[in-house]
Amino acid sequence: MIDAIPDKISRKFKEKDQFDLNRNSQYYLLPFRFHRLTDEKEIIVNEVGDYLILSNGTFESIVKRKLDKEKDKDLYGDLIANFFISEELIPPLIDVLATRYRTKKLFLNYFTGLHIFVISLRCEHTCHYCQVSRVTQNRDLYDMSLSNIDKGIDIMFKSPNPHVTMEFQGGEALLAFDHIKYAVEKAEQIAIEIGKGLTKVICTNLALINEEILEYCKEHDILISTSLDGPKYVHDKNRNKPNASSYELAIKGIELSRKLLGHDRVSALMTTTKLSLDYPTEIVEEYFNLGFQGIFLRNISPYGFALRTDTSKYETEKFLAFYKKALDRILEYNFSGYHFTEDLAKIFLTKILTPFNVGFVDLQSPAGLINGVIVFNYDGGVYATDESRMLAEQKDYTFKLGTLNDDYNDLFFGRKAQEIAQLWANEALTGCSECAFQQYCGADPVHNHATQGDMYGYRPNSDFCQKNMEIIRYLIELMESDSRIKRIFESWAKTATH
Amino acid sequence: MLLRTKGKPINIEGHLVGKVTRNPDLLDENSFLLIDSFVSELPSKNFMGVLSRQDEYEVKNGENVVFKIPTLDHLTDGDIVSVGNDGNINTLYRVNSFHNTLLATERCNSNCLMCSQPPRDKNDIPIHYQIHKKLIPLIPKDCFELGISGGEPTLMGNLFFDLLSQIKAELPETEIHVLTNGRTFAWNHMAERLGELDYRRLMLGIPVYADYYQVHDYIVQAENAFYQTILGLHNLARYNQRLEVRVVLHKQSIPRLTRLAKYIYKNLPFVEHVTFMGLEFVGYAPHNIDKLWIDPFDYQNELGEAVEFLAGQGMHVSIYNTPLCILPENLWKYARKSISDWKNDYLPECATCTKLGECGGLFTWNLKKHSKHIHPFTS
Numbered sequence: 001m002i003d004a005i006p007d008k009i010s011r012k013f014k015e016k017d018q019f020d021l022n023r024n025s026q027y028y029l030l031p032f033r034f035h036r037l038t039d040e041k042e043i044i045v046n047e048v049g050d051y052l053i054l055s056n057g058t059f060e061s062i063v064k065r066k067l068d069k070e071k072d073k074d075l076y077g078d079l080i081a082n083f084f085i086s087e088e089l090i091p092p093l094i095d096v097l098a099t100r101y102r103t104k105k106l107f108l109n110y111f112t113g114l115h116i117f118v119i120s121l122r123c124e125h126t127c128h129y130c131q132v133s134r135v136t137q138n139r140d141l142y143d144m145s146l147s148n149i150d151k152g153i154d155i156m157f158k159s160p161n162p163h164v165t166m167e168f169q170g171g172e173a174l175l176a177f178d179h180i181k182y183a184v185e186k187a188e189q190i191a192i193e194i195g196k197g198l199t200k201v202i203c204t205n206l207a208l209i210n211e212e213i214l215e216y217c218k219e220h221d222i223l224i225s226t227s228l229d230g231p232k233y234v235h236d237k238n239r240n241k242p243n244a245s246s247y248e249l250a251i252k253g254i255e256l257s258r259k260l261l262g263h264d265r266v267s268a269l270m271t272t273t274k275l276s277l278d279y280p281t282e283i284v285e286e287y288f289n290l291g292f293q294g295i296f297l298r299n300i301s302p303y304g305f306a307l308r309t310d311t312s313k314y315e316t317e318k319f320l321a322f323y324k325k326a327l328d329r330i331l332e333y334n335f336s337g338y339h340f341t342e343d344l345a346k347i348f349l350t351k352i353l354t355p356f357n358v359g360f361v362d363l364q365s366p367a368g369l370i371n372g373v374i375v376f377n378y379d380g381g382v383y384a385t386d387e388s389r390m391l392a393e394q395k396d397y398t399f400k401l402g403t404l405n406d407d408y409n410d411l412f413f414g415r416k417a418q419e420i421a422q423l424w425a426n427e428a429l430t431g432c433s434e435c436a437f438q439q440y441c442g443a444d445p446v447h448n449h450a451t452q453g454d455m456y457g458y459r460p461n462s463d464f465c466q467k468n469m470e471i472i473r474y475l476i477e478l479m480e481s482d483s484r485i486k487r488i489f490e491s492w493a494k495t496a497t498h
Numbered sequence: 499m500l501l502r503t504k505g506k507p508i509n510i511e512g513h514l515v516g517k518v519t520r521n522p523d524l525l526d527e528n529s530f531l532l533i534d535s536f537v538s539e540l541p542s543k544n545f546m547g548v549l550s551r552q553d554e555y556e557v558k559n560g561e562n563v564v565f566k567i568p569t570l571d572h573l574t575d576g577d578i579v580s581v582g583n584d585g586n587i588n589t590l591y592r593v594n595s596f597h598n599t600l601l602a603t604e605r606c607n608s609n610c611l612m613c614s615q616p617p618r619d620k621n622d623i624p625i626h627y628q629i630h631k632k633l634i635p636l637i638p639k640d641c642f643e644l645g646i647s648g649g650e651p652t653l654m655g656n657l658f659f660d661l662l663s664q665i666k667a668e669l670p671e672t673e674i675h676v677l678t679n680g681r682t683f684a685w686n687h688m689a690e691r692l693g694e695l696d697y698r699r700l701m702l703g704i705p706v707y708a709d710y711y712q713v714h715d716y717i718v719q720a721e722n723a724f725y726q727t728i729l730g731l732h733n734l735a736r737y738n739q740r741l742e743v744r745v746v747l748h749k750q751s752i753p754r755l756t757r758l759a760k761y762i763y764k765n766l767p768f769v770e771h772v773t774f775m776g777l778e779f780v781g782y783a784p785h786n787i788d789k790l791w792i793d794p795f796d797y798q799n800e801l802g803e804a805v806e807f808l809a810g811q812g813m814h815v816s817i818y819n820t821p822l823c824i825l826p827e828n829l830w831k832y833a834r835k836s837i838s839d840w841k842n843d844y845l846p847e848c849a850t851c852t853k854l855g856e857c858g859g860l861f862t863w864n865l866k867k868h869s870k871h872i873h874p875f876t877s
């Protein structure tokens with residue numbers, strides 16, 4: 001190596017144009033996609049999610065090779081630096097691009113992490129949108145049996161993932177608290193034996209929470225995830241509890257849980273219903289006033305509503321209007337110095353603004369069903385997602401992978417899984433394959449099936465597509481029009497990756 | 499700060515490397531006795547030689563001597579020097595400084611427009627290596643940090659790894675900071691070999707001046723340098739090396755600075771530290787000053803945006819070589835007193851400045867070329 005340097009080399013300084021590696025201005029296109037943002041602006045996004053905002057018509061001149069290297073010096077530099085075009089057929093930094101692509105798909109590295117145990121289908125609430133739960137005392141029929149718990153745990157620990165999460169859902173999970181205890185203690189012991197990380201979560205409406213249960217959660221390091229739909233008048237209308245206020249029980253439960261477990265051990269999720277759509281600001285304020293760090297504005301679930309294509313476009317428009325109003329309020333909090341996030345935006349922004357990614361079941365590609373999450377139903381059925389088992393309550397078993405008696409490989413790599421896997425990558429779905437937001441979005445075969453009748457889905461009237469495309473577009477529009485918002489969004493994206 | 503001096507040699511063969519002391523009791527086979535004025539008798543033990551200011555010197559026991567040295571005032575007990583058969587006495591290590599650096603070679607495969615230590619093409623690698631090999635065992639074990647610079651140290655080839663292995667063995671507690679342009683690590687095997695050293699106290703400082711190759715290549719005056727450096731950084735990251743990206747601020751690097759910040763975050767998020775450095779008016783810089791000069795005051799918007807973006811993403815960022823009075827107050831928390839003691843100075847007007855104690859000041863050579871906006875703080 002030493003001899004690679006001749007003893008006499010010229011050290012005379014050269015001009016900049018002598019460092020142009022491509023004097024004839026020919027360039028190659030790397031994979032990227034475009035989308036018209038507004039009447040003036042368009043966006044191009046490359047294979048790893050980096051984007052450039054351009055004035056309309058620029059995309060055309062790029063692909064038609066009409067760029068002038070001198071005249072469009074800055075743009076040309078941007079396109080080369082950001083992997084949109086290359087001066088060589090194989091870009092000199094293709095290995096860097098490959099590393100970045102791997103980083104974006106890192107959520108696939110470990111396979112299934114989240115294992116949902118539907119520990120009981122029984123519930124003491126009678127929420128009108130819930131078509132799943134049963135008000136009954138019949139434990140034999142509607143609680144997960146100890147032997148099924150054993151089998152579920154066994155399958156969970158077969159996951160190659162070094163850290164698994166076991167999440168107890170219902171019905172109301174706490175109605176079967178004795179079974180939760182059994183499952184927790186058994187799983188903890190095995191986790192220690194085989195050296196795997198284990199996170200435990202109980203999803204509960206908190207109506208039944210008490211100090212004894214919380215002491216147990218504390219001792220076993222269990223997280224609490226609850227439902228809160230907004231202020232009392234929204235929450236109680238959504239969540240009917242005979243002879244009581246679900247809202248008041250939830251608030252009391254949150255306070256008690258925070259007191260005994262610590263503030264950050266309790267999270268809340270909202271379900272957007274038709275009623276919620278009228279109260280975007282109030283719902284956000286409720287979460288803020290309760291001291292949460294953010295809110296996840298979730299789409300109206302099509303499962304309870306049996307939402308179908310004909311009505312969904314209108315419903316989605318209403319949801320988007322709701323979403324934007326709520327986001328406005330959230331941004332106001334941020335303008336006045338609070339760190340308060342919207343978590344759907346946070347997922348998108350992590351993909352848009354950072355070199356990293358977050359796995360989220362229907363906002364990743366390949367989708368997170370099976371390879372990220374699996375559901376063990378109370379009756380021993382194994383389903384691809386939480387929504388899949390809700391479909392099953394409507395007698396639709398499309399996403400039933402088998403039962404807990406089946407072999408691990410048959411469940412996770414069997415025919416059903418293979419069938420779903422054909423359609424779980426948006427790179428390979430018509431409409432998505434050429435969509436500029438492909439890297440930011442995801443695929444949801446379950447949703448497609450539930451709303452459009454087949455797993456493949458049809459993007460032009462898909463509410464999933466309509467919602468994601470508009471939210472992504474809107475987030476970008478906000479950032480580009482206001483540098484304060486960009487700062488705020490950057491800080492949200494950062495918290496998702498640290 | 500004086501780092502080299504010269505006298506008349508007697509008996510010296512090749513290069514001797516030793517500590518210096520004025521105290522005969524501390525003399526051992528690895529040290530020189532410093533003689534500022536006449537002494538009648540030399541201690542009767544085995545030591546490396548005598549460095550003396552005396553105009554005349556009479557050899558008594560065939561000892562190694564350099565005499566008629568104009569001054570020894572710059573040497574403190576414990577400093578380490580090399581003494582050549584030409585009478586040159588170079589200070590290699592200063593015991594009271596935090597900024598000791600080994601010059602690996604003056605050769606370089608780049609030729610940066612603003613190089614502060616312009617490269618020379620003579621093959622000086624074996625001689626430097628021989629000297630360092632003798633020097634390293636003499637460095638106090640509690641040495642906090644040691645730099646290795648050039649030229650381009652990796653041009654040492656195998657010797658580069660030998661040097662690092664020796665330092666790792668001799669100075670296990672010392673932080674090592676190597677300044678390299680990173681280009682040789684575009685060869686994966688070079689990075690792999692460094693990885694094999696498993697050297698957690700080693701940090702590589704690697705310059706990236708733009709996100710677009712032509713700008714970077716022009717600044718470093720080497721074709722393909724940008725691509726090599728970026729590949730090098732990735733290869734080094736693959737072997738878990740600790741990395742610092744260094745950006746020198748001047749007229750050529752400022753226009754794409756905010757883009758560079760994004761590029762670093764997107765493509766090099768694994769780097770441990772990003773440093774932005776004011777231009778040094780030394781080496782090639784005066785010659786190329788028309789191509790390089792922009793008053794630091796005039797690039798504070800770009801600098802602020804780059805720094806706050808990276809810091810906002812959770813990256814560790816520092817600003818070097820920039821007086822506080824130039825920086826907007828929101829950037830003060832990133833400013834470090836970075837200039838090595840021996841090349842650090844202040845302007846006359848700084849004497850009245852209330853921030854003098856916190857300010858890193860200027861390079862001595864920048865007293866001749868500095869921002870027009872330096873003004874002392876009054877409260």
Ligand code: SF4
Pocket residue numbers: 426431432433435436437438441442459464465466468469
């Ligand atoms: S669902 Fe729609 S927004 Fe998402 S990638 Fe597909 S086409 Fe794009």
Ligand code: SF4
Pocket residue numbers: 821822823824844845847848851852853854857858859860872873874875
């Ligand atoms: S006046 Fe001098 S000491 Fe004060 S901030 Fe400026 S450079 Fe530093």
